[in-house]
Amino acid sequence: MFTLTRNGKPIYLNLLQIRLPVPGFMSILHRVSGAMLTVAIPVALYVLELSLRGPEGYAQAHVLLDGWFAKLVLLGLLWALLHHLFAGIRYLLLDIDVGIDKPAYRHSAWVVLLAAPVLAVLLLGVLS
Amino acid sequence: MSRTATGFRAWMVQRATAIYLGLFFVYLIAHWLVAPPADYAAWHAWVGHPVMSTALLIFVLALLLHAWVGMRDILIDYVQPTGLRVGLLAVVGLGLVACALWATVVLLLARQ
Numbered sequence: 159m160f161t162l163t164r165n166g167k168p169i170y171l172n173l174l175q176i177r178l179p180v181p182g183f184m185s186i187l188h189r190v191s192g193a194m195l196t197v198a199i200p201v202a203l204y205v206l207e208l209s210l211r212g213p214e215g216y217a218q219a220h221v222l223l224d225g226w227f228a229k230l231v232l233l234g235l236l237w238a239l240l241h242h243l244f245a246g247i248r249y250l251l252l253d254i255d256v257g258i259d260k261p262a263y264r265h266s267a268w269v270v271l272l273a274a275p276v277l278a279v280l281l282l283g284v285l286s
Numbered sequence: 287m288s289r290t291a292t293g294f295r296a297w298m299v300q301r302a303t304a305i306y307l308g309l310f311f312v313y314l315i316a317h318w319l320v321a322p323p324a325d326y327a328a329w330h331a332w333v334g335h336p337v338m339s340t341a342l343l344i345f346v347l348a349l350l351l352h353a354w355v356g357m358r359d360i361l362i363d364y365v366q367p368t369g370l371r372v373g374l375l376a377v378v379g380l381g382l383v384a385c386a387l388w389a390t391v392v393l394l395l396a397r398q
Contacts, residue, residue, distance in 0.1 A: 189360055196353040196378075199385050207392045209326075210333060216326035243311060246304050253301070285318060 181267040188245040191238035198235050223286075233282050240281075241274035296355045303352040310345050334396040346389040350382045357382075 161169050178186065209219035222228060248266050252258050257266050323329035332338060357378045365371040 189356075192353070192356045193360060196357055196382075199349065199353065200381070200388075203385060203388055203392065206333075207388075210330060210392065210396050213326040216329060239311065243308055246308060250301065250304065281315065285322075 180264055180271070184245055184248075184267040184270050187241055187271070188249075191242040191245075194235065194238040195242060198238075229282065229286065232286070233278060236281055237275055237278040240277050241270065244270040244274055296358075299351060300355045303348040303355075306348045307345065307352060310341070330396065333393070334398070336397065339393045339397050343390065343393050346393070347386060350386050350389075354379065354382050 163169055205219050205222065208215045208222070210216075223232065248257070248270055251266075252263065257263055323332060333342065358375060361371055361374050361378070365374055
């Protein structure tokens, strides 16, 4: 089941069985999305460099971003960006005590969780 | 700076960079929605404009600093074996420094 630490506190860290409250779920996705965006930095730099190399490179970058696989990756990254942005704004507001009370911080976590995927789909549709 | 203060410094760096990154991303997305680059010349001129390339350079440096603080937190929290943790921290740190140099070269070349 779970083990005890030296001073008798239980450790229960089975990630498959922990049931996180909504703000906790939003928070772990803040980390997941941040790691995704970090991995995307060198890829984005590669595309930026390619697009600035000349008219041929610019066209190549367009082709590169146009495939269905690239679209899927872009959708994932757009979600990560928006989730990270919204969750970040929420944390900055919590830092200055805005929305820190009980129903509000749960509601704002739901807003972040739902707004990010919806806006990601809309933005990918408009941008491409 | 004392050992106890380094956590506070990282906390401040994370929030200061977050504000710049957040505002800049909103600007980038809005600009892309309103006026996407028409062709290579327009794109190159936009990125290469002195104001824009400077703002972009600050953006990339803030991004890499922000990514470093965040990835450091993640690795320290979840990677328990010391050797693996130090190794991964080194890989991420060197990778981000390499990205900083790369981005600086790309953005300065775009000015010409």
